Amino acid sequence: MKLAISMAGDTLEAAFDARFGRAPFFVLVDSESGEWTCLPNPALEADGGAGVRAAQFLASQGAQAVVSGAYGPKAWTTLHAAGLRTLLAPEGQDALIGRQLLDQFRAGALRAAEAASHDGHHGG
Amino acid sequence: MRVVVASGKGGTGKTTLATALAQVAAETQAVRVLDCDVEAPNAALFLHPQWSSGAEVTRPVPRVDAERCTACGRCAEVCRFNALAVVGGAVLVFDDLCHGCGRCTWICPEQAIHEEPLTVGRIEAGWTPEGIDLAQGLLRIGQPMGLPVLRALKHWPPTTESASVSVSARPSPWIEIRDAPPGASCPVVETLRGADAVILVTEPTAFGLHDLRQVVGIVQELGLPAWVVINRDGIGQAPIDAYCAEQGLPIALRLPLERRLAEALARGQSLLAAAPEYRPAIRHLLERLRCEVSGA
Ligand code: SF4
Ligand code: SF4
Secondary structure: OEEEEEEOOOOOOOEEOOEOOOOOEEEEEEOOOOOEEEEEOOOOOOOOOHHHHHHHHHHHOOOOEEEEOEOOHHHHHHHHHOOOEEEEOOOOOOOOEHHHHHHHHHOOOOEEOOOOOOOOOOOO | OEEEEEEOOOOOOHHHHHHHHHHHHOOOOEEEEEEOOOOOOOHHHHHOOEEEEEEEEEEEEEEEOOOOOOOOOHHHHHOOOOOEEEEOOEEEEOHHHOOOOOHHHHHOOOOOEEEEEEEEEEEEEEEOOOOOEEEEEEEOOOOOOOHHHHHHHHOOOOOHHHHHOOHHHOOOOEEEEEEOOOOOOHHHHHHHOOOOEEEEEEOOOHHHHHHHHHHHHHHHHHOOOEEEEEEEEOOOOOOHHHHHHHHOOOEEEEEEOOHHHHHHHHOOOOHHHHOHHHHHHHHHHHHHHHHHHHOO
16 A cells, blocks of 8 residues: 655654645655555645645545644545545654555554544644 | 735724825826725724625525436546545535536536525725725635635726726826725735736834735735835834835835824724825825826
8 A cells, every 4th residue: 555644854864744735745655565665745835725635636646645633624525535545643643654554554553544534724 | 007005014004094095186186096905894884984885795606406417426526725625425515615607517527516695795985075996805704715705895896898998098187096805915916916016005113014025925925016114103113114115115104103193093083084294205206106106
């Protein structure tokens, strides 16, 4: 499965960023082989609709699931229309790095986001 | 002459002053008041108009014909506001992100997009007992963008005839008073655009000074002459006077902090009904504006 994780830095060892639409990077990782590439988030400069843009971008990159901290309603709608699974990093663990989230995903420990988690004003 | 009454935040006394100005002006000239605070218009509470006309305000949003769409993605590519997403073989439209620029409709190679009007608010207009022509914009609940309503309000009434009537053709002397939304954001800039003069209502507190600074920044950028009115004078010690002197902003009027006034205004009484002794000062302010603006 191709997993996209919202990240503060540009490697799998960098810190996770909980903001979906406003995370500086996404690391796209193959959950079986562990192979990864890092993609700068093209939505970063967006005036509005950053979440929509980021969601569309990840879909076009072939991602099948996303790990982030929160999804705005528009990002959530776009991700689901594109058939991506939306997963949530565990709350209260601020210092996570990308590799730890990959491990948690492999262990089946990540919770699915049942709905948009906030009103979208803070990066969704 | 177009005068905007603005202030940093709600509750500063902006509407109180705007309505008082309108009432005094109406004694000698034709007055129009535009309540530009489309999220919470309240000039009508003080002026008691009889609404006699109005109109829906719409903005165009794209709609996609799924039969024609090939999900090529061009529309989403050209949308600067990310209001469109082409995923899963279909186009998603997010109305509240759309600015109605029309690019997507224009670019679609299959002509699969057309525009439909989405109602975002309405304009209400009418006359007050003293003959003031009052119009207000009302943003529909949940609509994120007030600018279309504000623009429609500024161009009210929407007939082609009146749009072409120049200011000089209006009964003279003629004055338009715009009650600005609170704050210093886009709607305030839009309200200020096209104005001849600005009155900034503030209170002598640290918050008041902070808000005043922000609005003054915009006013100076637009190059508009401005006057300051201090409301609730005596409530705080913030150095408003020093700031105004430094910026070259004349302080045109001071309304002292008075319990009697505050209570009357809270009951929806206008300033002049509650305190008629302010009439000369307001008239003086009006004359001053008129002299300095037309003297240019
Ligand atoms: S540009 Fe036209 S054909 Fe292409 S995805 Fe958009 S609506 Fe469909
Ligand atoms: S009209 Fe303009 S802003 Fe609205 S969806 Fe089309 S391209 Fe985007």
